[in-house]
Amino acid sequence: MSVNSAPSPLTPGSSSAHASPGLRRLSVNYLLSGPAGDHASPRSSYDRFGGYRKVEDGCTIYGYDYGLPDLDIPKNDDNGAINPQTPAASMQSPSLSDAAWSPSQLYESPLEKPAFERGGYYARPVPIRIPLELEPLPAQLSDSPMNLIYFHHFLNHTARILVPHDCPDNPLKSTLPRIAVRNPNLLNLLLAYSASHRARLLSHPEPANRIATWLRDVFPSLRHSLSSNSPISNATLTTAIMLASRECINPDSLDVSIPWQQHLSIARQIIISRGGLKDKGDNGDPFVNFLARWFAYLDVIGSLSGFRNEAPLDDCYMSFDHDDDHSDDAYGFTIDCFFGFTNCCISLLARVARLARQCGAQRIDEEGNIDIHWQPGSEILEQAESLKEELSHSRHHIQRGCRHSNTGTEEDQTHSERTRLELQEMVSVNESFHLAGLIHLHRRVFCLPSSSPVIQENVKLVLKALSGVRRGGTAESSLLFPMFSAGCEATDPADREAILERLKLVEGLGMTYVRNARNLMEKSWETGKSWEGLVKGEFLG
Structure with a gap:
């Protein structure tokens, strides 16, 4: 099928095409005031910060982000958004010191909130550090302090919570930014992504005018x-x-x-x-x-x-890299940092999705009513049995964890302990996604009730896997799908409460979809109906 022939919300003449940039939020006066940058100084505000800007550890430090609200254009003082002074010099607070500091020091600190818990990231002003490899920055960033704040926020926070294992090879904070600084549209999307996340993380209103301006082109x-x-x-x-x-x-x-x-x-x-x-x-x-x-x-x-x-694309359309010194089989059972589980698991989950969709078209009507007496045919059952065996095998077959870890190098005791904990988390995340696949297979293909012992056993096993994931860490933020899958089928009040507590923690990271999924799960509990009949387009992972 040609992409040009596909139905698209972006085709000229459609109602979505006229409204999609989201400019209906902008006031008439703002739209008539000229280009988005007219309210700012024509020269970079960093000209005034030259004495404070410094290069350190392969990065340029431009100043500090204090987590202040973005009052949106044209009201926000964009040129004054970045504080050039160190926290100790600009704030009289016993909690701040002259010591060098970076948000990574909050990661699993026993004395402070983790960096990824609500309130943890901005517990202290955040130094705006941009890797030298991304410079020279485009004018889109170098001429706008607010844009630079959002670019850094994406690199240092948003990109890190979007993956289960934030290793040095995280492509969202390395590969994507390198492309974005050379492509204005991608950079605008990255900034819009970051602005939404930062506002929700800090419980501030989203800068709607600014986001609409970025997206209109x-x-x-x-x-x-x-x-x-x-x-x-x-x-x-x-x-x-x-x-x-x-x-x-x-x-x-x-x-x-x-x-x-x-x-x-x-x-x-x-x-x-x-x-x-x-x-x-x-x-x-x-x-x-x-x-x-x-x-x-x-x-x-x-x-x-x-x-x-829609059903996921067939595996023939996708392939992923693998190390030359490992067999294809070994690579298939290596946990992928971006997924949080093995490449074998993503293929198995795709097969579960295709079977679930095929069965759902027959057992659920357009109003969401589920035929509880419907049973799959022998051909589907045969595929489901085979898939169940493969999921169970894959769940216990892990060749190794992150391919980018430094387990072979000499490390200090703290680093070694960090590596051990991260490996444990990766195994737990991989386990939980396999179990979620089994829950979907049993409920949506085999059509077993939630009360079935095999389903409740998998719910308990998901909770056990969750216990191996640190609260407030990056891995926790990636676990919506298994938490939701287990939570909807949990019948034990204690299990429900445990999952609800973890979901609320992740919800505090500033991602709206977690709240929507939690609301759907609680509605399923309140009504006694399956989430499948209640879902209204939520993304559940």
């Missing part, structure tokens, strides 16, 4: 790329995937939003038109591999988020 550019006869670039595909991801995590943040399913459908059609996302061989592009993994996660978990969603 993204949609026309995407429409143009899709309608062009030229080959569709990686940047265009990345735009579609980023739009889908943003809507998954912070839905309805614009007056007129396009559902994540439609953005994901555009990305899916682009991939099909290109013959897939495959990156093998010595000359492979690591960015293509990153896109394949990002899309695959959204595609598979999105499909599992409701039977009306």
Whole structure:
């Protein structure tokens, strides 16, 4: 199927196409006031900060982000947004000192909140550190202190909670920013992503005018790329995937939003038109591999988020990199830092999603009413039995953890303990996603009731796996799908309370989709109905 022939919310003439940039929130006076930057000084405000800007540990430090509200344009004092002084010099507080500090020091500190817990990240002013490899920065960043704050916030916080294992190879804080600083549309999307997250993390209103300004050129550019006869670039595909991801995590943040399913459908059609996302061989592009993994996660978990969603792409369209010194089988059972589970697991979850969708089309009507007497045919049962065995085998078969860890180098005792804890977490996350797949298989394909002993056993095992994941760490933020899957089927009040408590902790990280999933889970408990009949487009992972 050609991507140009796919139904698209971005085609000229559709109502969504006219409204999609979200500018309906902007006041008439603001729109008539000229370009977005007119309210700011024409010269970079960093000219005044030259005496404070310094290079340290491969980064440029531009000043400090104090976590102040963004009053939105044109009201916010953008030029004064970055404080050039050290925390001790600019704030009289016994909790601040002249000692060198970075947010990573809050990670699992016994005396303070972890960096990823609500209130932990901005417990002290955050130094704005931009890696030298990203410089020289485009004017989009160098001429706007607020943009620089949001760019740094994405690098240092948002990108870290979007993956279960924030290792040095995290592509969201390395690969993506390197591409974004060379592509204005991708950079605008990254900034919008960060602004939504920062506002929700701090319980501030989102800067709607600023976000709308960033996005108003993204949609026309995407429409143009899709309608062009030229080959569709990686940047265009990345735009579609980023739009889908943003809507998954912070839905309805614009007056007129396009559902994540439609953005994901555009990305899916682009991939099909290109013959897939495959990156093998010595000359492979690591960015293509990153896109394949990002899309695959959204595609598979999105499909599992409701039977009306599209089935995930077949495995023949996707392939991921692997080390030359390991067999394909070994790589399949290596935990992927971006997924949080093995490549074998993502393929198995995709098969669960296809079967669940096939069964859901027969057992659930358009109003969400479920036929509790429906049973799958022999062919589906045969596939489900085989899949159950493979999930059970894969769950216990882990070749190794993160391929980027430094377990072979000499480390101090603290670093070694950190490595051990991270490996434990990765095993727990991998375990929980396999168990979630088994829960979906038993409930949505075998059609067992929630009270079934096998389902309740898997619920208990998910809770046991969760106990191996630190509270407030990056791994916890990636566990919505298994927590939701187990929580909806939990019948023991103590199990429900334990899962609800962990979900509320993750909710405090500033991601709207966690709140929406929690509300759906609690509605399922209150009504006694399956979440499948109640879901209204929520992204559940």
